[in-house]
Amino acid sequence: MQLLLKSLLMMTVVTIFAGCTKNHVRQFVGGAVAHGADTEVKYSAIECKTLQQRCVQGDFQEWETSNKDMGCSCKKL
Numbered sequence: 001m002q003l004l005l006k007s008l009l010m011m012t013v014v015t016i017f018a019g020c021t022k023n024h025v026r027q028f029v030g031g032a033v034a035h036g037a038d039t040e041v042k043y044s045a046i047e048c049k050t051l052q053q054r055c056v057q058g059d060f061q062e063w064e065t066s067n068k069d070m071g072c073s074c075k076k077l
Contacts, residue, residue: 042072043070057076058075
């Protein structure tokens with residue numbers, strides 16, 4: 001439990017000092033969660049095109065974010 005709290009505190013401090021916007025925080029947290037789920041997540045059209053090409057043996061998904069950017073993921077099967 002203490003390790004979890006320390007990790008959350010560390011992520012919060014890093015995010016604040018990095019000067020991230022609200023959307024960057026969402027992307028950072030989403031990426032961290034996806035990494036734990038064996039999934040790669042990207043948030044731009046160029047990165048999504050590259051990810052789609054690399055996601056040969058995975059489940060590729062695309063979506064539009066709340067700020068009208070493109071988002072995508074590749075879950076390894």
